[in-house]
């Protein structure tokens with residue numbers, strides 16, 4: 001039986017590698033992203049005829065359309081990886097409400113909408129696995145209130161789903177990565193010198209190195225799979241230890 005996995009933000013630096021590695025583990029992939037060109041480009045690196053569904057997943061109708069498309073084509077949904085995310089960098093004192101709302105919409109509401117739409121399918125099949133991409137920031141905070149708050153809320157959503165959907169046979173876990181070199185960070189205007197910032201970051205990281213997209217993908221593939229069949233409601237930090245000390 002073919003197993004089906006949706007990856008949101010599949011056009012992104014992490015989402016594309018997660019999709020590639022899930023396909024290598026045997027899943028048929030559905031790549032969802034509001035950036036259709038990025039998702040199409042990612043599809044060229046994913047084995048096994050992936051399906052691309054362009055969608056802005058902050059819209060409940062688009063989330064429903066994505067699940068309906070999966071149900072129509074495949075009749076089942078085994079894995080949902082919520083990787084779509086944004087970061088609008090501001091300290092609390094100057095956080096604009098529209099940026100707070102946009103961050104919450106993409107990072108928390110969109111995963112909720114997609115999983116909500118998937119519940120009827122999961123009820124029918126009696127199984128499913130969700131992996132939400134949180135961040136080291138959920139635990140340690142950052143000088144970036146809306147992002148850290150959204151990633152902590154995503155952990156709240158994860159544990160709530162683990163409790164509520166567990167009796168249906170559905171597991172929910174989160175992966176919390178530390179800083180990864182992807183377009184997500186390269187476009188940040190608050191970091192004047194990215195190389196210098198990375199030097200400082202690795203200096204306080206216990207393993208003295210940055211993590212890479214493949215590290216996140218390996219954790220996701222494990223948590224999604226039956227190898228983690230009795231793991232639910234967990235947050236797996238993929239941080240080379242950077243979740244442990246405070247950022248100096």
Ligand SMILES: NC(=O)c1ccc[n+]([C@@H]2O[C@H](COP(=O)([O-])OP(=O)(O)OC[C@H]3O[C@@H](n4cnc5c(N)ncnc54)[C@H](O)[C@@H]3O)[C@@H](O)[C@H]2O)c1
Pocket residue numbers: 008009010011012013014015016032033034035038055056057058082083084085086106110133134135136176177178179180181182183184185
């Ligand atoms: N890169 C890092 O350092 C880092 C560290 C920790 C956590 N994360 C988290 O990992 C996830 C992936 O990060 P990335 O580095 O791949 O980022 P990225 O910017 O490379 O990719 C994010 C993708 O999400 C898509 N997206 C944004 N809003 C969307 C929406 N409303 N609907 C559908 N798609 C949407 C974008 O088009 C983009 O392709 C994010 O949730 C991010 O918060 C990243």
